[in-house]
Amino acid sequence: MSAKIYRLTDGAEGLFIKNERFNTTSVSFNFYLPLSEKTAAAYALLPFMLTTCGEKYPDFSALNYKLARLYGAQLDASAEKLGDYQLLRMRISVINDRYTFESESLIKQAADMLLSLIFEPKASDGAFCEEDLSREKRKAVEHIKGEISEKRIYAKNRLIEEMYKGSAYGVPKCGTVKDVEAITGKSLYCAWEDMLKKAYIRVQAVGAAIPSRLFEDAALRLENTERRDITDCRLNEPTAPAQTPFEITERMAVQQGKLCLGFSSEMYGDDDVSLPLMVMTDVFGGGPYSRLFTNVREKMSLCYYCSASSVRQKGLITVESGVEEQNAEKAQREILSQLETVRQGGFTDFEFESSVKSICDSLSTYNDSQAALDTWYALKASNHTLYSPEETARKISEITRADVVKAAGGVRLHTVYRLLPKEAK
């Protein structure tokens, strides 16, 4: 497995991740742009708009028919938050030509289709077509409103919104309903032009070979675009500690309460400085060997899940749990007490070693999944050095207990968000 970088144009790179074990080949276009209230909704709509129709594929149903004919080619779109940036992804993956009924050439067709969809949208007079726009806007609005259905995700999103009010990271990854509703054919077209102008662009291919002329054709398309104010997605604002932790309680028609805690960390940044924070978070609330699982769930039987995760670019740690209202305070006390234990170095060698082993084992499985590898490299754009999963595993294995204690030392409770049932029980 190796990853090779090709320069396409200013702020645009091709990355070929050679891996011959897969029976599919994938191509992804990744656009990195600053996350801001003004642009988030329009930028987030673009990947969905562009992958449902284009100048050459004016009808979404006909496009889906074509994908089925390409042996179920998967065309995916997403808009993600990557620190203070928005990552817009469009990806196509097809089975390798040798598996088709009559040795058809799918990979070239699929890569050309994706290029065409991104660079030749279905638009006229500098505006996207109204019919397509209203369909995609409706779906986006329903998607944003629908987040309330999944209470675990909803509660975490609310925590982040509250914790980062007024700053880039607090902007929802797909914008707000109001901002989606305000998008016009013209404003979306401008957002598309801005995306091509200002985004850092990464075109990635994962498979046995680079699809024929993929990088050359992508470079040719970009040559006709004026590139300026190109985004540097490696710069992130760290999370400032709170003087006094904020507490927010909201009530909803639910059976089970959700408890979400947000912490700031003095350790933040890319892999060269923040990997100990990853191990620390895992010892605290990662796998079944972690402090939160063994104490809050297993010993105290307070919940079904209680886990921690980190966003290292931002120096953010979050803890999520589903608890009964009468147990929420007890659970919170125990979570904070477990953090204190980690801070004091009170975790066992077994817990520390289990964590390192578990992370390294899991990193080693990335090479067995094309989608996981593609995502890995796309997210690593926020790193100054492009480390492979194996290189990262090597760095993790060098982390010591003292590094973990040091990472935990700078962790401070910032915000507590509780989602509780309507009527107190």
Added chain:
Amino acid sequence: MHKQVFESDIGESYVMAEHPSGLKIYILEKPQYNSAYAVFGTKYGSIDTHFAVNGEETRVPEGIAHFLEHKLFESEDGDAFTKYARTGAYANAFTSFDRTCYLFSCSDRFYENLGILLDFVQSPYFTAQTVAKEQGIIGQEIRMYDDSPEWRVMFNMLTAMYHSHPVRIDIAGTVESIAQIDDKLLYKCYNTFYNPSNMFICIAGNVDADKVLTQINGGIKTVSPLEITRFPADEPDGIVKPYTEQSLAVAQPLFCFGFKENAPNPERTLKEKVCTSLLLEIIAGDASPLYKRLVSEGLVNDEFSFEYFTGHGYAAVIFEGESRDPRRVAEKLKTEIDRLKADGIEKRLFSAVRCGLYGEAVRAMGSVESVAMQLVNCAMGGHGLFDELKYLKTVTPEDVYKRLSLLDGEKAVLSVINPAEEETA
């Protein structure tokens, strides 16, 4: 041990063997991969609530299979998670309607991990204290699912569809039903369903099949095979009621629209499953004319999906998603089914969806997790891993058309989750 090798024309092959105890073993080697995925499972799920062994008839509380799954991780010499933590493997388990599976994934120390799996699944250890502790954790799991609209909409539909088949009950049971579970009942279920003759081991990845077989051969405890009688539910052909609804905290209605199929034979054949999957793509897949209308008229979004839901003694075709008007979606589905019954299946669309499903089946061979789970389906259904690929090459529109008759409007159930009042504004 009796052993057979099955080859395919896509470059994959697997071994199937039977241990003298009756345990079935399936192994697909992927030497070029880093990782492996292993499942030790039993044909025992939430529907097995009424059975007899050696003439002794037993009824057990709802949710006991799932409870047993949680408890099996604990053995007299410590819990399995702790043992896996020493190797770095990822371990988990799940219970569904008709099966319970224990699994791990790892990229190192596979044989050690397999040893842990063989050992803990064969070493039950239940006491009154450990059972009581689990009731708190599972109680919270049940409460979490009570708040999940996707889960509720499905189970409400099954309750409206089935009069007495235990597929209508929640997999985890209820807080009340799990309160009736004790250590003696758990041992009774364990000694019945965890007999190797009712079990299977499925493995895919970087392993040596011969070495695995030798290890399993020496690691399976000697137990006499059992004759398990599962009492068939006295399930009438018809449904309970055609419509059911509930209010929860959601933004717009969720729906589940299912057609109950009579099951003269308890199991559906692989050909029936493949033909039904093709039929569903033709009725409402991404490339179908109906899907185009549903999206264009603003009736469904990307959450729309369908499945052929089958298991021992039950089968139903289910369409689900979010919609501002679920009744209208259900009507349109019925109309499209009637149109297909009258007009027949369009060959062009059939050919495209067949290509699509073939590609998906090839793609699924690329993931060790997906292969291991498909091998579990083989063990449950008695078919071969490559049968679907082979059948997709020869299936005809006429074969698919025959499956249309199972979609009987008189046996359709619409389940809806409406927004609770305060969320509708």
